[in-house]
Amino acid sequence: MAHLVRFSTLLAVLAIAACSAPSAAPTSVAKPTTAATAASTAAFNGNFDGTLVFGAPVSLTGSTAKEGGLTRDGYDLWRDTYNANGGININGKHYKIETKYYDDASDAQQSATLTDKLINEDKVNFLLGPYGTAPTLQDSTVAEKNKMPMIEGNGAAESIFSQGYKYTFGVLAPAQNYLRGVIDLVVTLDPKPQSVAVLSADDPFSVEVADAVRTYAEQKGMQVVYYQKYPNASTDLRAPLTEAKAKNPDLLLNSGHLQESLAIMQQSKELGFNPKGFGFSVGPGTPDFQTTLQNDANYVLGGTQWTPSLKYNGDDLFKTPENYNTLFKQKFGYEPAYQSADGTAAGVAFVKAIESAGSTDPAKVRDAIAALNFTSFYGVIKFDSRGINVDKPMAVEQWQSGRRVTVWPADVAEAKALWPFPGFGSH
Amino acid sequence: MNGLLQGCILALVGLGFSLVWGILNIVNLAHAALIMIAAYLTYFLWSLVGLDPFVSLPLSMAVLFGIGYVLQRCVINLVMGASILTTFLLTFGIEALFVNLFLRWFSADTRQTKPIYANVSLNLGPLYLPYTQLGAVIVALVLTYLLYVFLDRTRTGSSIRAVGQDRIAARLMGINIAQTYALTFGIGAALAAASGTLLSATSGFAPNAFSAFNVLAFSVVVLGGLGSIPGVLLGGLVFGLVYEFSGTYVLAQRDVVIFAILILVLVLRPTGLLGREGYR
Numbered sequence: 001m002a003h004l005v006r007f008s009t010l011l012a013v014l015a016i017a018a019c020s021a022p023s024a025a026p027t028s029v030a031k032p033t034t035a036a037t038a039a040s041t042a043a044f045n046g047n048f049d050g051t052l053v054f055g056a057p058v059s060l061t062g063s064t065a066k067e068g069g070l071t072r073d074g075y076d077l078w079r080d081t082y083n084a085n086g087g088i089n090i091n092g093k094h095y096k097i098e099t100k101y102y103d104d105a106s107d108a109q110q111s112a113t114l115t116d117k118l119i120n121e122d123k124v125n126f127l128l129g130p131y132g133t134a135p136t137l138q139d140s141t142v143a144e145k146n147k148m149p150m151i152e153g154n155g156a157a158e159s160i161f162s163q164g165y166k167y168t169f170g171v172l173a174p175a176q177n178y179l180r181g182v183i184d185l186v187v188t189l190d191p192k193p194q195s196v197a198v199l200s201a202d203d204p205f206s207v208e209v210a211d212a213v214r215t216y217a218e219q220k221g222m223q224v225v226y227y228q229k230y231p232n233a234s235t236d237l238r239a240p241l242t243e244a245k246a247k248n249p250d251l252l253l254n255s256g257h258l259q260e261s262l263a264i265m266q267q268s269k270e271l272g273f274n275p276k277g278f279g280f281s282v283g284p285g286t287p288d289f290q291t292t293l294q295n296d297a298n299y300v301l302g303g304t305q306w307t308p309s310l311k312y313n314g315d316d317l318f319k320t321p322e323n324y325n326t327l328f329k330q331k332f333g334y335e336p337a338y339q340s341a342d343g344t345a346a347g348v349a350f351v352k353a354i355e356s357a358g359s360t361d362p363a364k365v366r367d368a369i370a371a372l373n374f375t376s377f378y379g380v381i382k383f384d385s386r387g388i389n390v391d392k393p394m395a396v397e398q399w400q401s402g403r404r405v406t407v408w409p410a411d412v413a414e415a416k417a418l419w420p421f422p423g424f425g426s427h
Numbered sequence: 428m429n430g431l432l433q434g435c436i437l438a439l440v441g442l443g444f445s446l447v448w449g450i451l452n453i454v455n456l457a458h459a460a461l462i463m464i465a466a467y468l469t470y471f472l473w474s475l476v477g478l479d480p481f482v483s484l485p486l487s488m489a490v491l492f493g494i495g496y497v498l499q500r501c502v503i504n505l506v507m508g509a510s511i512l513t514t515f516l517l518t519f520g521i522e523a524l525f526v527n528l529f530l531r532w533f534s535a536d537t538r539q540t541k542p543i544y545a546n547v548s549l550n551l552g553p554l555y556l557p558y559t560q561l562g563a564v565i566v567a568l569v570l571t572y573l574l575y576v577f578l579d580r581t582r583t584g585s586s587i588r589a590v591g592q593d594r595i596a597a598r599l600m601g602i603n604i605a606q607t608y609a610l611t612f613g614i615g616a617a618l619a620a621a622s623g624t625l626l627s628a629t630s631g632f633a634p635n636a637f638s639a640f641n642v643l644a645f646s647v648v649v650l651g652g653l654g655s656i657p658g659v660l661l662g663g664l665v666f667g668l669v670y671e672f673s674g675t676y677v678l679a680q681r682d683v684v685i686f687a688i689l690i691l692v693l694v695l696r697p698t699g700l701l702g703r704e705g706y707r
């Protein structure tokens with residue numbers, strides 16, 4: 001009897017395990033969207049002439065599970081919005097967009113293996129990118145080897161594009177621009193900050209961002225009084241924060257990841273470290289930043305690829321950031337983060353390129369991507385010879401009374417930046 | 428000073444891990460998952476019912492004791508005495524199962540148990556001592572002491588140690604082995620619950636934020652010495668101090684420093700700093 005009980009418990013455990021396995025199958029449900037243009041629906045009778053499969057390894061578990069999920073939601077919104085409006089139009093024929101995802105568990109090697117599988121086993125037509133610089137770097141090599149065009153929206157390090165590859169394109173602004181906007185903003189504020197401390201996670205992308213902003217801050221006349229790298233995914237940053245505090249900087253900048261940005265805010269509070277401002281490359285753009293820190297999120301600045309309040313008028317189905325915001329909230333019930341917009345923009349660029357190539361031939365599509373030059377809801381998309389969307393600027397957001405508002409560039413800002421930070425506990 | 432506070436919490440993370448390893452001879456890779464379950468339990472008790480984490484601590488320890496007891500009795504007991512690889516595989520599987528279930532149920536959103544004193548510090552001149560950490564240190568020290576007394580002074584404690592030393596002899600003395608194993612695993616899980624409760628109030632967490640604690644617990648126990656409760660405490664404190672001081676010189680290579688120390692200790696003193704036969 002005891003054995004029977006144990007055996008059935010084991011069975012139950014296994015059954016739960018089987019049920020919880022993430023499904024890799026395409027889950028396309030085309031929903032009609034009210035805000036989409038009427039012109040493109042006119043010629044479409046509801047029947048597709050074919051299917052194009054876009055494959056992507058995305059991190060649904062592991063250290064970047066959150067960001068990977070946001071990326072996937074961006075791809076899903078792109079797929080469903082375009083499918084509801086006739087999919088991809090190649091010389092009058094309508095092709096349905098399908099997506100195929102695998103979970104790369106935030107592991108770059110795994111991501112590369114899955115990319116290979118997507119290309120050679122699943123025979124996808126095109127590749128979308130994974131989340132993060134390290135997996136993108138690995139996947140780009142596989143894409144290049146197989147001459148498979150990949151447009152990615154979530155790997156920004158220039159190292160991805162300095163390999164001389166021809167098939168990888170990134171829609172986001174390059175790493176060196178990530179924290180530049182924060183510097184551009186703060187030097188216009190009163191009192192003008194004189195000194196800055198920079199903390200960076202020790203991974204290629206974060207270091208690239210940190211090095212670029214360090215140089216840029218000096219160019220703008222600020223003194224870099226502290227610069228420190230810490231191990232990736234550190235949750236205890238009290239030691240470098242104590243050192244930074246001793247240098248009494250006006251501004252603390254961090255180039256890293258969400259968990260580290262939370263740790264920095266919490267531990268700065270614990271340590272009574274109150275600079276005039278905090279700026280992060282990653283963190284404040286995610287809703288979790290505010291839900292976790294609550295009032296302590298206020299005044300914090302964050303560089304961002306995209307915000308719903310930017311004023312672009314795009315030549316794509318989403319048209320404006322505002323409309324994108326509406327569609328996204330309708331579908332998912334939460335505010336879009338820039339990681340999702342990055343993903344959607346990669347898909348939009350693919351549609352433009354395939355339609356202008358008039359073909360699904362990878363080489364022809366690749367050339368069409370390289371020749372793209374249009375404005376989308378996401379901003380300008382135009383690649384240089386390395387595949388970087390060089391002209392794309394970064395915006396700066398600030399949490400103000402629990403709301404995330406765009407405060408830079410000045411011409412599209414929703415509100416003036418609040419400055420200086422009054423200190424923890426006094427707001 | 429912050430290193431010492433952090434070290435006490437690390438010691439608590441290592442304590443349950445050390446007990447299970449010492450007595451059951453299982454390197455419990457599901458330890459981090461038990462910490463995670465307690466962290467979520469604490470979070471929901473706080474956000475839905477308004478229970479302070481220090482108040483809900485005994486409750487989550489009791490719940491996790493139950494989960495640990497059942498888990499050992501019904502699942503892990505099936506592989507007792509099997510090769511280490513089998514227990515590795517099973518506990519690793521349990522870990523993956525729970526983490527992914529939690530990802531599915533609660534998503535990868537970051538949460539934090541945030542009572543009003545969260546991330547607020549007691550300021551003594553140049554020292555800033557976060558209240559949560561101070562409370563955590565007291566809890567860690569009290570639980571360590573209680574475990575020591577329990578194993579050393581009580582009948583049940585003696586039988587647990589006896590099973591750890593020689594299970595055949597213990598069985599001949601009339602000790603119910605299966606029950607003792609389940610009890611030990613339950614206590615290990617309850618100790619994991621205590622650290623999970625405290626961690627949920629010191630920083631933001633998501634289901635996948637805990638797996639690093641398996642490696643940490645393992646390292647703390649190996650450094651301090653298997654089979655020794657004071658050893659776990661010492662191991663935790665050494666880790667905390669290395670974390671703090673490497674920040675001044677070689678922060679990015681912090682892990683290099685820690686594992687270099689670990690290797691050095693293992694070469695010079697293979698049993699760890701305070702390791703010994705048996706368990707006390």
